[in-house]
Amino acid sequence: MAAVFIAFLVIGMALPVLPLHVQQGLGLGTFLVGLVAGSQFAAAILSRIWAGRHADERGPKRAVITGLMIAGGAGLVYLLSLTVEARPPLSVAILLAGRALLGIGESFIITGGQSWALSILTVRNTSKAIAWIGSAMFAAFAAGAPVGTLLYTHYGFAAVAAATVVLPLATVLFILPLEAVRPIRRAQAGFMKVMCSVWIPGAGAALSSVGFGAIIAFSSLLFVARGWAPWPAFSVFALVFIFARLLLGHLADRFTAAKVAFFCVLVEATGLALIWLASNFSIGLLGTGLTGLGYSLVYPGLGVEAVRQVPAQSRGLAMGAYTAFLDIALGFGTPALGLLAARAGLASVFVAGIIGAFGAAGIAAGLWHKTPPSRDESPLACAETDPKGDRVAPCHRENVAWQVQTRRRNGQRHDVHAALRP
Secondary structure, X not given: OHHHHHHHHHHHHHOOOHHHHHHHHOOOOHHHHHHHHHHHXXXXXXXXXXXXXXXXXXXXXXXXXXXXXXXXXXXXXXXXXXXXXXXXXXXXXHHHHHHHHHHHHHHHHHHHHHXXXXXXXXXXXXHHHHHHHHHHHHHHHHHHHHHXXXXXXXXXXXXXXXXXXXXXXXXXXXXXXXXXXXXXOOOOOOHHHHHHHHHHHHHHHHHHHHHHHHHHHXXXXXXXXXXXXXXXXXXXXXXXXXXXXXXXXXXXXXXXXXXXXXXXXXXXXXXXXXXHHOOOHXXXXXXXXXXXXXXXXXXXXXXXXXXXXXXXXXXXXXXXXXXXXXXXXXXXXXXXXXXXXXXXXXXXXXXXXXXXXXXXXXXXXXXXXXOOOOOOOOOOOOXXXXXXXXXXXXXXXXXXXXXXXXXXXXXXXXXXXXXXXX
16 A cells, blocks of 8 residues: 555645646646546556456566556656656657556556455455545545646646656665565466456446546535635545545445445535535635545445456456546546536536546446346356365455355345355
8 A cells, every 4th residue: 555655645645736837837728638647547447357367477576566657757857857847748748758658557456456456355355445446546646636736836847747757666665675475376367358357337436436536536626716726626525535435435235236326426426416516615615525434435435346246366357447447537537527617617527527427327336236147157156266266265265255245235145065065
Protein backbone atom coordinates (compact mmCIF):
# COMPACT_ATOMS: atom_id res chain seq x y z
CA MET A 1 0.00 0.00 0.00
CA ALA A 2 2.85 2.40 0.84
CA ALA A 3 4.43 1.81 -2.58
CA VAL A 4 1.13 2.51 -4.36
CA PHE A 5 0.63 5.63 -2.21
CA ILE A 6 3.99 7.14 -3.12
CA ALA A 7 3.62 6.22 -6.78
CA PHE A 8 0.18 7.80 -7.09
CA LEU A 9 1.19 10.91 -5.19
CA VAL A 10 2.73 12.24 -8.41
CA ILE A 11 -0.54 11.63 -10.27
CA GLY A 12 -2.47 13.37 -7.50
CA MET A 13 -0.22 16.41 -7.63
CA ALA A 14 -0.97 16.88 -11.33
CA LEU A 15 -4.75 16.41 -11.18
CA PRO A 16 -5.77 19.90 -9.98
CA VAL A 17 -3.01 21.79 -11.81
CA LEU A 18 -3.14 20.23 -15.28
CA PRO A 19 -6.45 21.95 -16.18
CA LEU A 20 -5.02 25.25 -14.91
CA HIS A 21 -1.72 24.77 -16.78
CA VAL A 22 -3.46 23.91 -20.06
CA GLN A 23 -6.16 26.61 -19.88
CA GLN A 24 -4.36 29.46 -18.12
CA GLY A 25 -0.69 28.67 -18.81
CA LEU A 26 -1.00 27.59 -22.44
CA GLY A 27 -4.24 29.44 -23.23
CA LEU A 28 -6.05 26.41 -24.67
CA GLY A 29 -9.72 25.38 -24.46
CA THR A 30 -11.77 22.92 -22.43
CA PHE A 31 -11.57 20.17 -25.07
CA LEU A 32 -7.79 20.05 -24.70
CA VAL A 33 -8.19 20.16 -20.92
CA GLY A 34 -10.28 17.01 -21.15
CA LEU A 35 -7.92 15.46 -23.68
CA VAL A 36 -4.85 16.02 -21.47
CA ALA A 37 -6.65 14.72 -18.38
CA GLY A 38 -8.00 11.67 -20.20
CA SER A 39 -4.97 10.76 -22.31
CA GLN A 40 -3.35 9.02 -19.33
CA PHE A 41 -6.32 6.67 -19.09
CA ALA A 42 -6.55 6.18 -22.86
CA ALA A 43 -2.92 4.99 -22.92
CA ALA A 44 -3.57 2.72 -19.94
CA ILE A 45 -6.28 0.90 -21.94
CA LEU A 46 -3.65 -0.38 -24.36
CA SER A 47 -1.35 -1.55 -21.57
CA ARG A 48 -3.75 -3.12 -19.02
CA ILE A 49 -3.68 -6.56 -20.63
CA TRP A 50 0.09 -6.35 -21.09
CA ALA A 51 0.46 -5.37 -17.43
CA GLY A 52 -1.85 -8.18 -16.31
CA ARG A 53 0.07 -10.81 -18.28
CA HIS A 54 3.33 -9.39 -16.92
CA ALA A 55 2.08 -9.63 -13.32
CA ASP A 56 0.80 -13.21 -13.82
CA GLU A 57 3.92 -14.49 -15.58
CA ARG A 58 6.75 -12.57 -13.85
CA GLY A 59 5.18 -11.65 -10.55
CA PRO A 60 3.42 -8.54 -9.25
CA LYS A 61 6.54 -7.04 -7.66
CA ARG A 62 8.29 -6.88 -10.99
CA ALA A 63 5.23 -5.28 -12.58
CA VAL A 64 5.17 -2.54 -9.92
CA ILE A 65 8.88 -1.76 -10.38
CA THR A 66 8.46 -1.60 -14.16
CA GLY A 67 5.59 0.84 -13.76
CA LEU A 68 7.57 3.09 -11.43
CA MET A 69 10.45 3.33 -13.89
CA ILE A 70 8.05 4.27 -16.71
CA ALA A 71 6.35 6.87 -14.49
CA GLY A 72 9.71 8.53 -13.79
CA GLY A 73 10.26 8.79 -17.54
CA ALA A 74 6.90 10.54 -17.89
CA GLY A 75 8.18 13.30 -15.59
CA LEU A 76 11.09 13.89 -17.93
CA VAL A 77 8.65 14.33 -20.82
CA TYR A 78 6.69 16.84 -18.72
CA LEU A 79 9.88 18.86 -18.31
CA LEU A 80 10.53 18.65 -22.05
CA SER A 81 7.09 20.13 -22.78
CA LEU A 82 8.03 23.22 -20.76
CA THR A 83 11.01 23.98 -23.00
CA VAL A 84 8.57 24.87 -25.82
CA GLU A 85 5.91 26.55 -23.68
CA ALA A 86 5.98 29.57 -26.01
CA ARG A 87 4.52 27.30 -28.71
CA PRO A 88 1.33 25.96 -27.04
CA PRO A 89 0.34 23.40 -29.73
CA LEU A 90 3.77 21.74 -29.60
CA SER A 91 3.95 21.98 -25.82
CA VAL A 92 0.57 20.32 -25.31
CA ALA A 93 1.47 17.59 -27.83
CA ILE A 94 4.58 16.72 -25.81
CA LEU A 95 2.54 16.95 -22.60
CA LEU A 96 0.09 14.45 -24.08
CA ALA A 97 2.99 12.06 -24.74
CA GLY A 98 4.06 12.40 -21.11
CA ARG A 99 0.53 11.73 -19.91
CA ALA A 100 0.37 8.64 -22.13
CA LEU A 101 3.67 7.37 -20.71
CA LEU A 102 2.39 7.97 -17.19
CA GLY A 103 -0.75 5.99 -18.08
CA ILE A 104 1.35 2.98 -19.04
CA GLY A 105 3.33 3.26 -15.81
CA GLU A 106 0.14 3.61 -13.76
CA SER A 107 -1.26 0.51 -15.46
CA PHE A 108 1.68 -1.62 -14.34
CA ILE A 109 1.67 -0.15 -10.82
CA ILE A 110 -2.02 -0.60 -10.05
CA THR A 111 -2.38 -4.00 -11.77
CA GLY A 112 0.74 -5.31 -10.07
CA GLY A 113 -0.35 -3.84 -6.74
CA GLN A 114 -3.81 -5.41 -6.94
CA SER A 115 -2.37 -8.80 -7.93
CA TRP A 116 0.11 -8.54 -5.05
CA ALA A 117 -2.68 -7.80 -2.57
CA LEU A 118 -4.87 -10.63 -3.92
CA SER A 119 -1.95 -13.08 -3.56
CA ILE A 120 -1.48 -12.09 0.09
CA LEU A 121 -5.14 -11.77 1.17
CA THR A 122 -6.57 -14.58 -1.08
CA VAL A 123 -9.70 -14.48 -3.23
CA ARG A 124 -12.01 -14.63 -0.17
CA ASN A 125 -10.98 -11.04 0.54
CA THR A 126 -11.12 -9.70 -3.01
CA SER A 127 -13.14 -6.62 -2.10
CA LYS A 128 -10.87 -5.84 0.85
CA ALA A 129 -7.74 -6.21 -1.33
CA ILE A 130 -9.13 -3.90 -4.02
CA ALA A 131 -10.40 -1.47 -1.39
CA TRP A 132 -7.03 -1.23 0.39
CA ILE A 133 -5.11 -0.62 -2.81
CA GLY A 134 -7.71 1.93 -3.85
CA SER A 135 -7.45 3.62 -0.46
CA ALA A 136 -3.71 4.01 -0.86
CA MET A 137 -4.24 5.39 -4.36
CA PHE A 138 -6.84 7.96 -3.34
CA ALA A 139 -4.96 8.90 -0.18
CA ALA A 140 -2.17 9.87 -2.55
CA PHE A 141 -4.64 11.80 -4.68
CA ALA A 142 -5.98 13.64 -1.60
CA ALA A 143 -2.49 14.52 -0.35
CA GLY A 144 -1.24 15.32 -3.83
CA ALA A 145 -3.96 17.86 -4.65
CA PRO A 146 -2.92 20.56 -2.12
CA VAL A 147 0.78 19.77 -2.57
CA GLY A 148 0.49 20.07 -6.35
CA THR A 149 -1.48 23.31 -6.05
CA LEU A 150 1.14 24.74 -3.68
CA LEU A 151 4.02 23.78 -5.98
CA TYR A 152 2.23 25.16 -9.03
CA THR A 153 1.35 28.43 -7.30
CA HIS A 154 4.88 29.14 -6.08
CA TYR A 155 7.14 27.40 -8.60
CA GLY A 156 5.04 26.61 -11.65
CA PHE A 157 4.42 23.36 -13.48
CA ALA A 158 8.18 22.64 -13.58
CA ALA A 159 8.12 21.73 -9.87
CA VAL A 160 5.30 19.23 -10.43
CA ALA A 161 7.22 17.74 -13.36
CA ALA A 162 10.40 17.39 -11.28
CA ALA A 163 8.49 15.63 -8.49
CA THR A 164 7.07 13.24 -11.09
CA VAL A 165 10.64 12.22 -11.95
CA VAL A 166 12.03 11.91 -8.42
CA LEU A 167 9.26 10.24 -6.39
CA PRO A 168 8.66 7.10 -8.52
CA LEU A 169 12.38 6.40 -8.86
CA ALA A 170 12.90 6.86 -5.11
CA THR A 171 10.03 4.44 -4.45
CA VAL A 172 11.84 1.69 -6.35
CA LEU A 173 14.55 1.73 -3.67
CA PHE A 174 11.94 0.93 -1.01
CA ILE A 175 10.30 -1.86 -3.02
CA LEU A 176 13.46 -3.76 -3.99
CA PRO A 177 14.02 -5.33 -0.51
CA LEU A 178 10.39 -6.57 -0.27
CA GLU A 179 9.71 -10.27 -0.67
CA ALA A 180 8.29 -11.16 -4.06
CA VAL A 181 5.21 -13.34 -4.62
CA ARG A 182 5.87 -16.30 -6.87
CA PRO A 183 3.73 -16.41 -10.00
CA ILE A 184 1.48 -19.50 -10.39
CA ARG A 185 3.03 -21.69 -13.07
CA ARG A 186 -0.13 -22.94 -14.74
CA ALA A 187 -1.76 -22.48 -18.11
CA GLN A 188 -3.60 -19.17 -18.16
CA ALA A 189 -7.10 -18.64 -19.43
CA GLY A 190 -7.33 -17.03 -22.85
CA PHE A 191 -7.88 -13.30 -23.11
CA MET A 192 -11.30 -13.60 -24.77
CA LYS A 193 -12.47 -16.09 -22.14
CA VAL A 194 -11.44 -13.73 -19.36
CA MET A 195 -13.00 -10.76 -21.15
CA CYS A 196 -16.31 -12.61 -21.50
CA SER A 197 -16.26 -13.19 -17.74
CA VAL A 198 -15.58 -9.58 -16.75
CA TRP A 199 -17.26 -7.41 -19.39
CA ILE A 200 -20.63 -6.98 -17.65
CA PRO A 201 -19.22 -5.79 -14.29
CA GLY A 202 -16.61 -3.88 -16.28
CA ALA A 203 -19.31 -1.99 -18.17
CA GLY A 204 -20.92 -1.08 -14.86
CA ALA A 205 -17.62 0.20 -13.51
CA ALA A 206 -17.12 2.26 -16.70
CA LEU A 207 -20.52 3.93 -16.45
CA SER A 208 -20.04 4.74 -12.78
CA SER A 209 -16.66 6.30 -13.62
CA VAL A 210 -18.10 9.01 -15.87
CA GLY A 211 -18.82 11.03 -12.73
CA PHE A 212 -15.32 10.35 -11.45
CA GLY A 213 -13.94 11.72 -14.71
CA ALA A 214 -16.04 14.86 -14.23
CA ILE A 215 -14.60 15.29 -10.73
CA ILE A 216 -10.94 14.91 -11.67
CA ALA A 217 -11.05 17.01 -14.84
CA PHE A 218 -13.66 19.69 -14.23
CA SER A 219 -14.43 20.11 -10.52
CA SER A 220 -11.53 22.53 -10.03
CA LEU A 221 -12.63 24.61 -13.05
CA LEU A 222 -16.26 24.61 -11.89
CA PHE A 223 -15.26 25.73 -8.39
CA VAL A 224 -13.05 28.52 -9.78
CA ALA A 225 -15.87 29.64 -12.12
CA ARG A 226 -18.18 29.91 -9.12
CA GLY A 227 -15.61 31.85 -7.11
CA TRP A 228 -14.62 28.99 -4.79
CA ALA A 229 -11.18 27.54 -3.91
CA PRO A 230 -10.35 24.78 -6.42
CA TRP A 231 -8.30 22.16 -4.52
CA PRO A 232 -10.81 21.19 -1.75
CA ALA A 233 -13.16 19.70 -4.36
CA PHE A 234 -10.99 16.72 -5.16
CA SER A 235 -9.43 16.49 -1.68
CA VAL A 236 -12.86 16.10 0.01
CA PHE A 237 -13.85 13.53 -2.63
CA ALA A 238 -10.66 11.56 -2.03
CA LEU A 239 -10.73 11.76 1.78
CA VAL A 240 -14.32 10.50 2.02
CA PHE A 241 -13.49 7.84 -0.57
CA ILE A 242 -10.52 6.63 1.51
CA PHE A 243 -12.36 6.46 4.83
CA ALA A 244 -15.31 4.68 3.21
CA ARG A 245 -13.04 2.03 1.75
CA LEU A 246 -11.08 1.54 4.97
CA LEU A 247 -14.21 1.26 7.13
CA LEU A 248 -16.62 -0.37 4.69
CA GLY A 249 -14.33 -2.13 2.20
CA HIS A 250 -15.26 -5.57 3.58
CA LEU A 251 -18.97 -5.20 2.79
CA ALA A 252 -18.76 -6.61 -0.74
CA ASP A 253 -17.01 -9.73 0.64
CA ARG A 254 -19.59 -10.15 3.41
CA PHE A 255 -22.78 -9.38 1.47
CA THR A 256 -23.83 -9.69 -2.15
CA ALA A 257 -21.19 -7.59 -3.97
CA ALA A 258 -23.55 -6.36 -6.70
CA LYS A 259 -26.11 -5.30 -4.08
CA VAL A 260 -23.49 -3.14 -2.35
CA ALA A 261 -22.50 -1.63 -5.72
CA PHE A 262 -26.15 -0.87 -6.57
CA PHE A 263 -26.87 1.20 -3.47
CA CYS A 264 -23.49 2.93 -3.59
CA VAL A 265 -23.92 4.07 -7.18
CA LEU A 266 -27.21 5.71 -6.20
CA VAL A 267 -25.36 7.65 -3.50
CA GLU A 268 -22.83 8.68 -6.15
CA ALA A 269 -25.63 10.00 -8.39
CA THR A 270 -27.00 12.04 -5.47
CA GLY A 271 -23.60 13.63 -4.89
CA LEU A 272 -23.19 14.54 -8.55
CA ALA A 273 -26.64 16.14 -8.53
CA LEU A 274 -25.63 18.30 -5.56
CA ILE A 275 -22.49 19.49 -7.38
CA TRP A 276 -24.57 20.33 -10.45
CA LEU A 277 -27.12 22.33 -8.46
CA ALA A 278 -24.80 23.76 -5.76
CA SER A 279 -25.44 27.42 -4.97
CA ASN A 280 -22.65 27.76 -2.41
CA PHE A 281 -19.27 26.30 -1.51
CA SER A 282 -20.60 24.08 1.32
CA ILE A 283 -23.20 22.35 -0.86
CA GLY A 284 -20.55 21.83 -3.54
CA LEU A 285 -18.24 20.13 -1.04
CA LEU A 286 -21.11 18.04 0.32
CA GLY A 287 -21.73 16.89 -3.26
CA THR A 288 -18.08 15.88 -3.79
CA GLY A 289 -18.11 14.04 -0.45
CA LEU A 290 -21.26 12.06 -1.31
CA THR A 291 -19.83 11.28 -4.74
CA GLY A 292 -16.68 9.92 -3.08
CA LEU A 293 -18.74 7.89 -0.60
CA GLY A 294 -20.85 6.31 -3.30
CA TYR A 295 -18.10 5.71 -5.84
CA SER A 296 -15.79 4.17 -3.20
CA LEU A 297 -17.46 0.73 -3.15
CA VAL A 298 -18.77 0.51 -6.71
CA TYR A 299 -15.42 -0.51 -8.21
CA PRO A 300 -14.51 -3.18 -5.58
CA GLY A 301 -18.10 -4.44 -5.46
CA LEU A 302 -18.24 -5.06 -9.19
CA GLY A 303 -14.61 -6.22 -9.06
CA VAL A 304 -15.63 -9.12 -6.80
CA GLU A 305 -18.14 -10.16 -9.47
CA ALA A 306 -15.37 -10.04 -12.09
CA VAL A 307 -12.56 -11.83 -10.21
CA ARG A 308 -14.67 -14.71 -8.89
CA GLN A 309 -15.28 -15.83 -12.50
CA VAL A 310 -11.63 -16.65 -13.31
CA PRO A 311 -9.01 -19.12 -11.95
CA ALA A 312 -6.21 -17.92 -9.66
CA GLN A 313 -3.46 -18.02 -12.29
CA SER A 314 -5.35 -15.48 -14.41
CA ARG A 315 -6.37 -12.98 -11.75
CA GLY A 316 -3.80 -10.43 -12.87
CA LEU A 317 -5.19 -10.62 -16.40
CA ALA A 318 -8.73 -10.38 -15.03
CA MET A 319 -7.91 -7.28 -12.99
CA GLY A 320 -6.17 -5.77 -16.01
CA ALA A 321 -9.19 -6.45 -18.23
CA TYR A 322 -11.64 -5.19 -15.61
CA THR A 323 -9.67 -2.01 -14.96
CA ALA A 324 -9.45 -1.40 -18.72
CA PHE A 325 -13.16 -0.59 -18.70
CA LEU A 326 -12.48 2.22 -16.25
CA ASP A 327 -9.73 3.43 -18.57
CA ILE A 328 -12.16 3.43 -21.49
CA ALA A 329 -14.58 5.58 -19.50
CA LEU A 330 -11.90 8.04 -18.45
CA GLY A 331 -9.78 7.94 -21.60
CA PHE A 332 -12.61 8.53 -24.05
CA GLY A 333 -15.32 9.85 -21.77
CA THR A 334 -13.28 12.72 -20.31
CA PRO A 335 -12.48 14.35 -23.69
CA ALA A 336 -16.16 13.90 -24.59
CA LEU A 337 -17.06 15.69 -21.36
CA GLY A 338 -14.72 18.48 -22.47
CA LEU A 339 -16.68 18.88 -25.70
CA LEU A 340 -19.91 18.86 -23.71
CA ALA A 341 -18.55 21.55 -21.34
CA ALA A 342 -17.58 23.73 -24.30
CA ARG A 343 -21.12 23.56 -25.71
CA ALA A 344 -23.34 23.39 -22.62
CA GLY A 345 -21.21 24.71 -19.76
CA LEU A 346 -19.12 23.12 -17.01
CA ALA A 347 -22.12 22.04 -14.92
CA SER A 348 -23.39 19.82 -17.75
CA VAL A 349 -20.58 17.31 -17.29
CA PHE A 350 -21.99 16.39 -13.89
CA VAL A 351 -25.39 15.74 -15.47
CA ALA A 352 -23.63 13.27 -17.77
CA GLY A 353 -22.13 11.65 -14.68
CA ILE A 354 -25.60 11.24 -13.17
CA ILE A 355 -26.84 9.51 -16.33
CA GLY A 356 -23.82 7.18 -16.27
CA ALA A 357 -24.45 6.36 -12.60
CA PHE A 358 -28.05 5.33 -13.33
CA GLY A 359 -26.78 3.09 -16.13
CA ALA A 360 -24.34 1.45 -13.70
CA ALA A 361 -27.18 0.99 -11.21
CA GLY A 362 -29.11 -0.98 -13.83
CA ILE A 363 -26.15 -3.31 -14.43
CA ALA A 364 -25.56 -3.79 -10.70
CA ALA A 365 -29.25 -4.60 -10.20
CA GLY A 366 -29.06 -7.21 -12.95
CA LEU A 367 -26.01 -8.86 -11.38
CA TRP A 368 -27.64 -8.71 -7.95
CA HIS A 369 -30.68 -10.68 -9.09
CA LYS A 370 -28.70 -13.09 -11.23
CA THR A 371 -28.59 -16.63 -9.84
CA PRO A 372 -25.03 -17.42 -8.58
CA PRO A 373 -23.30 -20.25 -10.49
CA SER A 374 -23.14 -23.69 -8.97
CA ARG A 375 -19.89 -25.30 -7.94
CA ASP A 376 -19.56 -27.28 -11.17
CA GLU A 377 -20.22 -24.18 -13.28
CA SER A 378 -17.76 -21.95 -11.45
CA PRO A 379 -14.34 -21.55 -13.11
CA LEU A 380 -12.89 -21.38 -9.59
CA ALA A 381 -14.08 -24.88 -8.81
CA CYS A 382 -11.16 -27.30 -8.62
CA ALA A 383 -9.02 -24.76 -10.49
CA GLU A 384 -6.14 -25.55 -8.18
CA THR A 385 -7.06 -28.95 -6.73
CA ASP A 386 -3.93 -31.03 -6.21
CA PRO A 387 -3.61 -33.29 -9.27
CA LYS A 388 -2.56 -36.24 -7.03
CA GLY A 389 -5.75 -35.92 -5.03
CA ASP A 390 -4.03 -36.47 -1.68
CA ARG A 391 -4.46 -32.93 -0.34
CA VAL A 392 -6.55 -29.82 -1.02
CA ALA A 393 -4.72 -26.96 -2.75
CA PRO A 394 -5.18 -23.38 -1.45
CA CYS A 395 -7.43 -22.17 -4.24
CA HIS A 396 -9.76 -25.14 -3.67
CA ARG A 397 -10.14 -24.12 -0.04
CA GLU A 398 -10.96 -20.60 -1.22
CA ASN A 399 -13.59 -22.08 -3.52
CA VAL A 400 -15.15 -23.98 -0.61
CA ALA A 401 -15.51 -20.72 1.31
CA TRP A 402 -17.03 -19.16 -1.80
CA GLN A 403 -19.55 -22.03 -2.05
CA VAL A 404 -20.52 -21.72 1.61
CA GLN A 405 -20.95 -17.95 1.25
CA THR A 406 -23.08 -18.39 -1.88
CA ARG A 407 -25.32 -21.03 -0.29
CA ARG A 408 -25.80 -18.93 2.81
CA ARG A 409 -26.97 -16.02 0.64
CA ASN A 410 -29.48 -18.38 -0.99
CA GLY A 411 -30.68 -19.80 2.33
CA GLN A 412 -29.33 -23.27 1.48
CA ARG A 413 -27.57 -25.75 3.74
CA HIS A 414 -23.98 -26.56 2.96
CA ASP A 415 -21.76 -29.60 3.54
CA VAL A 416 -18.14 -28.44 3.88
CA HIS A 417 -16.75 -31.97 3.89
CA ALA A 418 -18.56 -32.81 0.67
CA ALA A 419 -17.26 -29.61 -0.89
CA LEU A 420 -13.69 -30.52 0.05
CA ARG A 421 -13.81 -33.77 -1.88
CA PRO A 422 -12.21 -33.26 -5.35
